[in-house]
Amino acid sequence: MLYLLITFIVLLLIVTGQRGLSLLLGLGINIFAIIALLILIADGFNVVVTTAIISVIILVVAIYMNVENSVTANISFKTSLVITALILLITIPILYWSSTQGMGVEDQEELEGFSLSAGVSFPQLAIATIVVNSLGVISETCVAITSGLNEIVMNKPTLDQKTVFADGFSVGNKILATQTNTLLFNFFATTFPLFFLMNSLHYGWQEIVNDKLFGAEVITFVVCTIGVILTVPITAYQVSRIDRKKIIASTKEQ
Amino acid sequence: MKIIKKRWVQICLAIGLVLLATVATYFDSGLYQKPIVSIDRVAQQSKTKGTDQYKNTDYQVVQKIYGHFTNTAKKGDKVTITNSYAQSQLLDERYKPHQQILVSKTSPKVYTIQSTKRDAVLVFSIGLVIILLFCMKFTRGRLLSSVLINLVIFFGFVQALIKLRTGDLVLLTVITAILISVVALIVILGPTKDALMAFLSAFLATSIALLFSVWLLQLSGDSGIHFEMVDFGLQPYFGVFISQVIFSVLGVILDETMDISSSLIEMKQEVADISKKTLFKSGMAIGKELVGPLINILLFIVVAENLNVVMLYLMNGNSIGYTLDMTLSLGVTQLLISSIGIVLTVPITSFIISQMVRKKVS
Numbered sequence: 001m002l003y004l005l006i007t008f009i010v011l012l013l014i015v016t017g018q019r020g021l022s023l024l025l026g027l028g029i030n031i032f033a034i035i036a037l038l039i040l041i042a043d044g045f046n047v048v049v050t051t052a053i054i055s056v057i058i059l060v061v062a063i064y065m066n067v068e069n070s071v072t073a074n075i076s077f078k079t080s081l082v083i084t085a086l087i088l089l090i091t092i093p094i095l096y097w098s099s100t101q102g103m104g105v106e107d108q109e110e111l112e113g114f115s116l117s118a119g120v121s122f123p124q125l126a127i128a129t130i131v132v133n134s135l136g137v138i139s140e141t142c143v144a145i146t147s148g149l150n151e152i153v154m155n156k157p158t159l160d161q162k163t164v165f166a167d168g169f170s171v172g173n174k175i176l177a178t179q180t181n182t183l184l185f186n187f188f189a190t191t192f193p194l195f196f197l198m199n200s201l202h203y204g205w206q207e208i209v210n211d212k213l214f215g216a217e218v219i220t221f222v223v224c225t226i227g228v229i230l231t232v233p234i235t236a237y238q239v240s241r242i243d244r245k246k247i248i249a250s251t252k253e254q
Numbered sequence: 255m256k257i258i259k260k261r262w263v264q265i266c267l268a269i270g271l272v273l274l275a276t277v278a279t280y281f282d283s284g285l286y287q288k289p290i291v292s293i294d295r296v297a298q299q300s301k302t303k304g305t306d307q308y309k310n311t312d313y314q315v316v317q318k319i320y321g322h323f324t325n326t327a328k329k330g331d332k333v334t335i336t337n338s339y340a341q342s343q344l345l346d347e348r349y350k351p352h353q354q355i356l357v358s359k360t361s362p363k364v365y366t367i368q369s370t371k372r373d374a375v376l377v378f379s380i381g382l383v384i385i386l387l388f389c390m391k392f393t394r395g396r397l398l399s400s401v402l403i404n405l406v407i408f409f410g411f412v413q414a415l416i417k418l419r420t421g422d423l424v425l426l427t428v429i430t431a432i433l434i435s436v437v438a439l440i441v442i443l444g445p446t447k448d449a450l451m452a453f454l455s456a457f458l459a460t461s462i463a464l465l466f467s468v469w470l471l472q473l474s475g476d477s478g479i480h481f482e483m484v485d486f487g488l489q490p491y492f493g494v495f496i497s498q499v500i501f502s503v504l505g506v507i508l509d510e511t512m513d514i515s516s517s518l519i520e521m522k523q524e525v526a527d528i529s530k531k532t533l534f535k536s537g538m539a540i541g542k543e544l545v546g547p548l549i550n551i552l553l554f555i556v557v558a559e560n561l562n563v564v565m566l567y568l569m570n571g572n573s574i575g576y577t578l579d580m581t582l583s584l585g586v587t588q589l590l591i592s593s594i595g596i597v598l599t600v601p602i603t604s605f606i607i608s609q610m611v612r613k614k615v616s
Contacts, residue, residue, distance in 0.1 A: 001583065023546045030553060062550050094378075098370075103562055111566070118344065118570065173397075177396070181509070182551060185434065189501035192501070195416075232392075
């Protein structure tokens with residue numbers, strides 16, 4: 001693993017040059033934020049509140065350290081905060097209804113010897129799981145759509161608000177397709193061992209569709225996709241409202 | 255005016271259909287052979303405080319569930335089931351009124367809960383995506399068909415896997431990965447030369463990153479990586495792990511190659527006499543901006559997947575160091591291999607595109 005780490009750092013520095021250092025710093029801060037999240041939850045802090053606070057820190061790092069244009073960064077940050085809040089609002093009732101927290105009967109072998117009444121609220125942890133899962137996808141989507149739209153506005157500063165808003169969807173189409181793919185392929189990565197196991201346990205379709213782990217993966221995929229979809233109108237609305245001069249000025253700064 | 259009206263009709267239709275499908279799956283117990291109980295009300299019987307050997311405080315709660323059967327010959331009959339759960343609900347659950355449960359008879363008149371009926375909530379949440387897509391001006395047809403085609407390919411992959419008993423797992427994964435990336439590229443870029451170039455770049459970058467990483471892992475004798483911690487301890491550990499890496503990095507690398515290649519192709523169209531060297535350099539400059547966010551995407555997905563097991567280790571008196579070593583060493587290895595792939599994609603794509611791109615004759 002050490003060899004892999006060294007290779008990664010060397011390659012990163014060769015390919016991205018000085019930029020690589022700030023990328024590494026950003027990754028390092030995010031990893032620390034996540035470890036802090038784990039420790040705080042284990043110490044008994046409210047899971048949802050802690051996740052919300054840590055998410056804000058992670059989004060600040062993920063957006064402001066990766067984006068140089070200040071207007072793009074500000075809009076992306078605002079949008080990603082709104083989306084994270086919306087994801088929380090959608091996730092809580094869906095998980096309440098689905099009860100897909102914790103682990104499944106399929107995991108039982110792995111859990112031998114553990115004290116299972118650990119005192120952490122796993123229903124709340126399930127909410128945190130979905131929010132953390134979405135953070136990377138959401139921040140990347142916000143940045144991609146904002147910078148795409150800003151470019152359009154810069155090239156044609158005379159466009160009216162309605163056209164800019166509509167252009168958001170043509171920029172959004174491609175991003176939505178690629179992000180859906182990323183989420184879907186990750187769904188494949190986590191579920192194929194599960195399906196294999198279900199087959200050896202002779203599950204029928206009734207057991208599969210009602211299975212806890214399968215349900216949790218489907219809900220994660222679906223909620224993150226909803227987050228990506230909602231990013232498009234919210235970003236487009238903000239870009240269409242903002243003063244055009246600001247966008248042009250911010251690109252000239254660089 | 256007519257167009258606006260048509261859109262509203264579409265949206266209302268989508269909402270109606272989704273609600274109908276949700277309600278229909280909620281009441282589909284006739285399709286099940288197992289008895290299903292709909293919960294009318296629950297009453298808490300007792301709540302005992304317990305402390306485990308690691309000084310974690312948890313409550314063991316016993317609840318009485320009053321419900322009625324919704325299928326089989328007993329349809330309509332009242333039933334009472336006792337359920338005991340830990341308040342942390344790792345493996346067991348607190349049941350709520352209006353939930354439905356699949357039960358089985360353990361002895362005359364005694365039923366135990368097998369599973370919660372979750373099909374309706376899944377249908378509802380998938381429906382929510384469809385409604386949102388209909389509310390906005392996306393090109394829904396292409397998106398939905400690509401997801402469907404990919405699901406069909408994945409279904410075929412799982413079927414083949416079951417038939418071949420994971421013997422050829424990695425080979426199957428590679429074939430599946432090629433198929434789904436071809437579908438993704440054709441859906442987004444269309445069946446063009448651009449798609450072919452993007453495919454070549456993604457394929458090369460992923461293969462080089464994987465082969466190189468596997469070689470590095472063997473060089474270090476796989477030390478410090480707990481491959482046996484792969485999901486459900488499925489054999490062969492290493493094959494399962496590599497297959498998961500391939501699936502999880504694929505989407506991100508496709509995203510990256512498409513971004514770089516489309517910018518370079520556009521550049522070539524605007525400035526016809528641009529040199530290969532300048533194109534390569536621009537590709538590297540564009541790629542630099544993409545690396546960070548893409549690694550972030552995978553970082554959070556990997557962490558989120560392991561959150562439950564990490565917390566369980568931590569609460570069982572393990573130090574943070576031991577916990578991370580046991581639970582995240584696989585995830586971190588996966589992340590490192592993926593990151594190497596993401597970084598390598600930048601020069602590989604820039605090189606391939608700068609060599610292959612031609613100005614289109616219009």
